[in-house]
Amino acid sequence: MNTETKSGRQETAASAIELRGISKAFGPVQANKDISINVKKGTIHGIIGENGAGKSTLMSILYGFYKADAGEIFINGKKTDIPDSQAAIAAGIGMVFQHFKLVENFTVLENVILGVEDGPLLKDSLTKARETLTSLAKEYELHVDPDALIEDLSVGHQQRVEILKALYRQAEILILDEPTGVLTPAEADHLFRILRGLKDQGKTIILITHKLREIMEITDTVSVMRRGEMTSTVKTAETSPEDLAERMVGRKVLLRVDKTPANPGKTVLEVKDLRVVDEDKIERLRSISFSMRAGEILGIAGVSGNGQTQLLEVLGGYQNATGSVMVNGQSIDLTGTHSDGQSRRARGISHVPEDRQAEGLIMEFMAWENMIFGYHHDPKYQKNRWLMDNAAIRTETEAKMERFDVRPPNPRLQAKNFSGGNQQKIVLAREIERDPDLLLVGQPTRGVDIGAIEFIHKRILELRDEGKAILMVSVELEEILSMSDRIIVMFDGRIMGERDPTKTNERELGLLMAGVTDEGEAA
């Protein structure tokens, strides 16, 4: 291993990981098809691709969660078998998952030594870990209080613990799966600084993401995956976001949203002094007030978990609140028997929930059953007093699937058998075609492939241009900036301020999302 010569790191460095001809099938689905890739030591290597392109499968093979059907793995030029994650760790691979694998009620130190304790008594391990953590913190800006409980840490800090865990296990190769999904822009910047620091120390980093901006910002080399195949690997300096998007989707993609100025009409929604205290007596919404008019998109920006979910739930009718909400000039019940999804829908509010798999759809239900979900009381779906008109629902579903380009257009397929984008289109078709006065949309394009994003954005804008009010919650700042007519930023259950999307930028919004108000603005 004499590759650590400073001069030749870029070009002549040996490979840290080399995959040759990796294939993996899940039943009839070929998740990875003959994938070969060579990741050079001491570089940051990006892997992008749409959802379902096979990125996660490939990394799971590398980390020993799945066994490849065919192909070979070389670590530092040596052929290596990785039957389980223990073997991966032994080979110097560390993985930071999208959903952290931390014990919530353990301290940072306890989490770091979990599984690599030096003996039956913890004292020695803890002392050793404390020393290591201190030096790592100095070296890489990885500061975390070693005695803090995980549940008390912010998401950004929890992620640092995951990285520390990997480094403590002497990982030379660090794989990060969608690491910035839960971070504020400032936290993401900090993460990138850490990653650059690690790279300078000769560590190899594989970054899996669907965000083109991050790829451009931090990677040295980028590999594009599409439908289970590694379609191309290029030097980041020699490509552009447009070029990468095209490689991902296989056709030209419009990255910017084409949109005309809004034409706001009468006030549709008026929210005053809305407060939510959850079951744990934690205040989730602290006096929220805003209003919105027909024909405009109000974007709600914020890091997830700052009250946006509760706001959608209150308006959608399944979270009790105090305060007042007026829809089309009439107040709606915020507690009690008339505060449920049914009565909200009757008032012209449609709701595309943030998590389509947990709320918007019943995954085991067929498409046609999902197409009436929430509207199953509508008399037009009943054959008579007793029976539902299943055949008519199927016919209607077929038409809606066609209009929303849901593929495959088969009403009898279970929701779980559709891709994320097509699942989202089913929910959108259901909610938009009810012709609502107010559409609530949470994370309209989370986990949706680029091609479908374009389609979904177009549909939402069309609805706006028909004169409907659209309340859009999204953690994607790009989406907020390009879609909204007005932007509200939420932090810790409060509105931090309102901005005009044409007169603000990601940096300013990012600061508000982190709770920083440099102008002392009050909402």
Add this chain to the structure above:
Amino acid sequence: MDKMPKWADLFLIPFINLILAFVAAGLVVLAIGENPLDAIYFMIKGSLGSTSGIGYTLYYATNYIFTGLAVAVAFHARLFNIGGEGQAAVGGVGAAVVLLAVDWPHWTLALPFAILGAAIAGAAWAAIPAYLQAKRGSHIVITTIMFNFIAAALLGFLLNGILKNPATQNAETRNFGAGAHLPTAHEMLAPFGIEFSKSAPLNFSFLLAIACAFLVWVLIWHTRLGYQIRAFGHNEGAAKYAGISSVRITILAMLISGALAGMLAINVVMGEQERLIKEFVEGAGFVGIAVALMGRSHPFGIVLAALLFGMLTQGGFELLWEMPTISREMVLVIQALIILFTGALDHMVRDPVERLFIRMKKRAA
């Protein structure tokens, strides 16, 4: 898209499970020095070899259809109703009270009211755990189990008290009137010239059970309530989003479930005993769990599974008779093995079979 064809899911896998269960049971029989093939022969002959055997088999199957459907309806709402035993017992009280209160002129008049009595009593017994689950969050598994004991105690209390027939020493009611007599299979088939065993307890209730199976199928897949029950069962969070009330669905599903369990009394109390006795449910409430599990909570599968368990029950009794070395506990072991393989160990067979089908599909492609 599906991993394997539907027929394999519905028939092939239960069939393989069954074969495995018989092999395991065969080994047990072998271990006590008996010939397993003989045992199987006696069980099949005893349950299907005569009209008397068939009559008993279908009589037991009737019970299992009722309790299996009861478990299945609740399970579609992801409620594990373990209380079929108690609900059936209280259903017996309901039926008996109706049948004792009036001197019924004809069974066609008595039956609808007896059904109502049994169903309402069973539903009422399920309503309390349902309420506690929906409003107080007490786990339904725990409460329904507890209510089985309370039901048994209640039945004993009533049969030693106000419902007791003073003419006997036994804890039982007096006999229902002749106008409450349900036609037996022997009586129903005689006009068609079919000679059916006079002693077999099979009666009109079997047809009622089949009708209930059909109605449950309509309920679950063709009504709005069934739609909401399934939605709630699959995903409570999504149901909340859709405005489906968890309280309402929990209570309604349990009421229907309890009513179905209660209707077991029509078969046993009205159709066979013609009086209310203690412990008439004889574990059918618990067998219903296995039946629903094996029938995959689908009414058609439940009818098939109930027939199988009817055969096992009747065949088991025959086995006791024919093979003196086999004890009652031994028969229970064999039945338990079948429950184990068809219910609990489902995935042991399912996963390899799925892989096989995927491989076959790939080769064909």
